[in-house]
Amino acid sequence: MSEEKAILLEMKGICKSFIGVNALKGVDLVVREGEVHALEGENGAGKSVLIKILTGLYQRDAGSIVFMGKEVNFTSPAQAQAAGIQPIYQELSTASYLSIAENMFLGNEIKNKFGLIDWKATNKKAGDILREFKLDIDVTQPISTLSAAMQQMVAIATAVSQETKLVIMDEATSSLDDKEVASLMDIIRQLKKKNIAVIFITHRLNEVYEICERVTVLKDGDFIGCYDVAELDKLALISKMIGRDASSIVNFRKEYNAQLETGRPICALKNVTDGNKLKGVSFALKEGEVLGLAGLLGAGRTEIASVLFGNAKIEKGEMTVKDKKVRYHTVNDALADKIILCPEERKKDAIFPDMSIQDNVTMSILKKISKWGFINRKKQAEIINEYIGRLKIKTPNARQLIKFLSGGNQQKCIIARGLCADPDIIILDEPTRGIDVGAKMEIELLIQQLAKQNISVVMISSILEELVRDCDRVIIIREGEVVGELSREEITEESIIHRISEAHAI
Ligand SMILES: Nc1ncnc2c1ncn2[C@@H]1O[C@H](COP(=O)(O)OP(=O)(O)OP(=O)(O)O)[C@@H](O)[C@H]1O
Ligand SMILES: [Mg+2]
Structure with a gap:
């Protein structure tokens, strides 16, 4: 009292x-x-x-x-x-x-x-x-x-x-x-x-x-x-x-995707260094898998995301996507392979404040919904309205400038942008930061649906509860290296904390 x-x-x-x-x-x-x-x-x-x-x-x-x-x-x-x-x-x-x-x-x-x-x-x-x-x-x-x-x-x-x-x-x-x-x-x-x-x-x-x-x-x-x-x-x-x-x-919980047992890898890193933080990172991501990256701030999780998305160059090592070796030079190379990143720092990296919500969300698919240089506004409205509904984006209409939305609603728009691009691999860096409890569950449900459609998800989150609820597998990152892995049955908040601190004690 x-x-x-x-x-x-x-x-x-x-x-x-x-x-x-x-x-x-x-x-x-x-x-x-x-x-x-x-x-x-x-x-x-x-x-x-x-x-x-x-x-x-x-x-x-x-x-x-x-x-x-x-x-x-x-x-x-x-x-x-x-x-x-x-x-x-x-x-x-x-x-x-x-x-x-x-x-x-x-x-x-x-x-x-x-x-x-x-x-x-x-x-x-x-x-x-x-x-x-x-x-x-x-x-x-x-x-x-x-x-x-x-x-x-x-x-x-x-x-x-x-x-x-x-x-x-x-x-x-x-x-x-x-x-x-x-x-x-x-x-x-x-x-x-x-x-x-x-x-x-x-x-x-x-x-x-x-x-x-x-x-x-x-x-x-x-x-x-x-x-x-x-x-x-x-x-x-x-x-x-x-x-x-x-x-x-x-009481929300993820259903386990049994298909993963037999799934094949869609993307793999082998001994990758980026000349910066990463010191030989290796892991494989399966089709339809939700793979969590756990670690402390600065462990190298965001750098891994950058490499996967062509934002950072691989210095040494190998990256394979859909059975072919790749060397991405720009983000466009990753986009061409249907890899999408929803970044952590939305204000700095993702939002175009003076553009409308609809243009912010559909910017990566404008080509797809345009004919002879004209945007098909009907198609655009259909897509944007679907996401406004699904993610409960609070706005008077889709033409509102994104800067006038509350912080959490801007974040939802960035997630919507990633989802509507129809990716094969989506990397979500702290996807629920600033998002309210109800919308968090919507996003977590969406992640589950993506996996069911055989889309692979790389999820970076410092909220352990979310890794536990959403991931099929979690790898532990420390100082630019993969230092541990937890299978579906092993993922609990305690085991993640244990593995992170164990990694630090070495
Ligand atoms: N300058 C503005 N012009 C127009 N609408 C605005 C402006 N500032 C805020 N709003 C609207 O006012 C409402 C309340 O926004 P506010 O930022 O207070 O939400 P919040 O509770 O802080 O949400 P969050 O948890 O996402 O930060 C929202 O619908 C937002 O879009
Ligand atoms: Mg606020």
Whole structure:
């Protein structure tokens, strides 16, 4: 039970519309001092818009915001920050070439009596702040030497030193591995001790149960309710988020594809190096197989995907696709062999923000659906509507610019692009990142259907549960090498963790 603490933030009746989208329809959010408050809901429910209104990035159409007892109307993030509200961005906008200390005190450095920056004092203060959070790092190093997780922790520590009262994490953990998430959780516990509140948005519900006291649920812009986490089990929480009974989602399991016993390999790597991370990778992928790649961040999984997709060149070793030796020079070579990649970094690698959803999704099949240079719009609409329906992509229509979709819905579009290209091999790099629980199951069901149609899937995921549910076989990657393999009967979360850590102990 959470004891009643003083109210820090009270957002009441918040409304916000965009053209064709009623994003928030009277939403309340009440956060108490020092509590970790989860904000949950499906993709497109309105979580990020609510946060953007709170931090002054968007203006509300109606409703009131009271922060620390005063009615507030922030018109810019700087104002919200000055009042003590600090968002921690997932994609950090740090100046990567500057040192850690410089980043922490940008524009705010300690000056000496001549008005010059006193680097010794600035560095010392930066070090002191980080040590308070048990972060023992050399603050004179460039910030780019830190992992994304560490950069986030530095940002949090800095925020706290500036009299922050409320920290906002909108999917801050989505690109972190288990170990990094654990460190972030430690930092959040320290914030709690300092009576700093956190609004915590995540699609990994385990995290809600690990760290949050209360949870506010939104659905399609409606306020569903605010609950004590201890009194709402996972099934009940998901049911509130999706507005129906969630048993089918929670009990989802892959059916084993017995044909695999006799299946033949469609693609194989033999002792492949890429002159970079990969140090002699060998494995074979069978027709209709879902093959999981497990390993820590930086183990080489994404590099393997790059080689398979012709994004990285093979330096030594051999790649065979459909019984012929291949040397891909560009992505087009892989596409010609019907290999498709849905990349991990969708913002950087996959999205064309100023193009519509339909053009983003169908771009790789435009030739196929065009005649004499004209796109067959009817065919295009059929395809795109099928995927909007199947993946529940939330949008007023298919002509909406993709940049106006919520994060998770953009991700669904990238998956749809891969699927509609009719691949023989599809590589999914973190396919469910940022995707809500219901849509996750839809994607997992789709993966299963693909395998049934004899399409081969390479799945990279740091969510072990997903590897267990979806894969016929899992190979363990460590420092650019395949160091273990688990057959269908052997795949469990424990066995994967064991094999990854065993590999590290060697
Ligand atoms: N600038 C904008 N113009 C038009 N529509 C927008 C804009 N920003 C957000 N929306 C729409 O508002 C709705 C809520 O989006 P929001 O980003 O808050 O969802 P979310 O709950 O954060 O979802 P996710 O879990 O996918 O991040 C969505 O339908 C989205 O497409
Ligand atoms: Mg969002």
